[in-house]
Amino acid sequence: MDVRVQEAAFDLGAESAGFAARCTTSGAVVTFTGIVRDVADGLEAMEIEHYPGMTEAALRDIATEACNRWTLEDALVIHRHGRLAPGEMIMMVATAAPHRKDAFEAAEYLMDYLKSRAPFWKREMTRAGAAWVAAKDTDEDALTRW
Amino acid sequence: MDVRVQEAAFDLGAESAGFAARCTTSGAVVTFTGIVRDVADGLEAMEIEHYPGMTEAALRDIATEACNRWTLEDALVIHRHGRLAPGEMIMMVATAAPHRKDAFEAAEYLMDYLKSRAPFWKREMTRAGAAWVAAKDTDEDALTRW
Amino acid sequence: MNVLYFAWVRERIGLPREEIETEAATVADLVTELCGREDRYAAAFADLSALRVAVDQTLSDFDAPLVGVREVAFFPPMTGG
Amino acid sequence: MNVLYFAWVRERIGLPREEIETEAATVADLVTELCGREDRYAAAFADLSALRVAVDQTLSDFDAPLVGVREVAFFPPMTGG
Numbered sequence: 374m375d376v377r378v379q380e381a382a383f384d385l386g387a388e389s390a391g392f393a394a395r396c397t398t399s400g401a402v403v404t405f406t407g408i409v410r411d412v413a414d415g416l417e418a419m420e421i422e423h424y425p426g427m428t429e430a431a432l433r434d435i436a437t438e439a440c441n442r443w444t445l446e447d448a449l450v451i452h453r454h455g456r457l458a459p460g461e462m463i464m465m466v467a468t469a470a471p472h473r474k475d476a477f478e479a480a481e482y483l484m485d486y487l488k489s490r491a492p493f494w495k496r497e498m499t500r501a502g503a504a505w506v507a508a509k510d511t512d513e514d515a516l517t518r519w
Numbered sequence: 520m521d522v523r524v525q526e527a528a529f530d531l532g533a534e535s536a537g538f539a540a541r542c543t544t545s546g547a548v549v550t551f552t553g554i555v556r557d558v559a560d561g562l563e564a565m566e567i568e569h570y571p572g573m574t575e576a577a578l579r580d581i582a583t584e585a586c587n588r589w590t591l592e593d594a595l596v597i598h599r600h601g602r603l604a605p606g607e608m609i610m611m612v613a614t615a616a617p618h619r620k621d622a623f624e625a626a627e628y629l630m631d632y633l634k635s636r637a638p639f640w641k642r643e644m645t646r647a648g649a650a651w652v653a654a655k656d657t658d659e660d661a662l663t664r665w
Numbered sequence: 666m667n668v669l670y671f672a673w674v675r676e677r678i679g680l681p682r683e684e685i686e687t688e689a690a691t692v693a694d695l696v697t698e699l700c701g702r703e704d705r706y707a708a709a710f711a712d713l714s715a716l717r718v719a720v721d722q723t724l725s726d727f728d729a730p731l732v733g734v735r736e737v738a739f740f741p742p743m744t745g746g
Numbered sequence: 747m748n749v750l751y752f753a754w755v756r757e758r759i760g761l762p763r764e765e766i767e768t769e770a771a772t773v774a775d776l777v778t779e780l781c782g783r784e785d786r787y788a789a790a791f792a793d794l795s796a797l798r799v800a801v802d803q804t805l806s807d808f809d810a811p812l813v814g815v816r817e818v819a820f821f822p823p824m825t826g827g
Contacts, residue, residue, distance in 0.1 A: 386536030387532055393608070396554070400555075401551065401552070402551070403552075404549065406535075424821070430804075474661075477627050480549075489826075490805065493824055508823035570669070572722055598745065630746055635745075637745040639744060651672055651741065
């Protein structure tokens with residue numbers, strides 16, 4: 374299990390290939406990557422604030438719970454903070470499992486939980502000014518699935 | 520939409536990073552990678568037979584249907600045939616969407632359909648001999664979800 | 666008509682494809698005709714529930730008509746992914 | 747006790763963290779105490795349903811006790827991923 378919280382960019386290709394290569398017993402690897410979306414009203418940057426210390430602990434707890442619920446060989450979570458430009462990658466998760474259903478469900482679980490239970494806050498900077506991204510009811514509702 | 524059927528290995532890292540880089544309006548990218556699993560009784564190789572012509576058409580149909588059902592910016596399917604050693608990557612799919620639910624569901628749909636509806640047949644070569652992999656009821660059942 | 670065989674169907678019949686002259690109206694009629702020819706066909710087609718068929722490279726049923734069809738393929742359930 | 751504020755809670759209160767001497771028994775008591783101090787706290791804590799709280803870096807509730815607690819953090823619902 375590998376959990377990283379960092380300001381620096383990560384290399385999706387190298388991370389995906391490295392994660393898959395380290396998994397020697399899994400037939401299924403799933404990755405999810407979140408990218409700063411260029412919204413209609415001219416996004417200039419996205420700033421991500423977090424809670425150092427709690428962030429790492431929360432991500433580790435979420436990843437541990439995923440490993441307990443599904444038969445996984447490994448799980449990876451990388452989440453950035455700081456100022457990101459449109460097109461930059463915000464975060465990624467990867468899961469490896471003997472069966473695809475476990476790999477998919479665990480990746481979705483990781484995403485649903487880190488959306489609403491890991492202490493990150495996004496602020497969008499547009500020409501019109503800065504605005505905190507509001508949490509979506511649909512993200513909170515997604516947790517009821519698990 | 521990009522569908523490739525090939526004997527040659529593919530570079531998961533380069534394909535994942537390239538796919539994500541080409542997607543300029545999507546906040547969510549999901550990949551699935553299938554890897555030859557080293558089964559308990561000593562797998563020496565996996566041979567994958569396919570139906571040239573129909574394979575490409577079937578994969579394109581499945582990918583087109585995924586693009587119709589979900590709001591996707593792009594979809595990628597790469598599937599190998601021929602002789603593969605344990606640890607080699609068999610196939611990958613990638614989906615890009617504005618929202619993670621679409622990216623995840625479309626990737627799972629692609630996997631469920633190409634497991635049971637694309638003309639590939641796997642044969643496992645072990646010390647004990649060669650055996651065709653039997654289709655699983657659970658794979659056929661997975662289609663009822665869609 | 667081009668008739669193709671894949672995986673263990675190919676192995677049982679002993680060849681990957683053959684050109685067959687037939688007046689069979691449906692896939693099922695073609696199967697009956699082949700089974701009457703030689704034991705290896707009867708062995709391959711013994712359990713149709715274990716087989717799938719594609720007509721002109723599209724998954725189809727055993728009651729599909731063969732009018733105008735150029736290619737029929739028989740194979741076990743697929744195991745891609 | 748260390749009290750931390752994030753995102754717009756931090757902006758409304760005007761600082762990211764402060765050391766607070768308090769006898770508050772619960773998080774809710776602490777909030778009431780802070781709201782009585784200055785308007786900026788009352789503004790930040792006006793709608794508790796829009797806030798989340800972590801006690802010693804674990805998500806918690808407003809009725810959580812503060813005995814032995816070293817760090818309390820207030821913030822809006824999280825928006826990671």
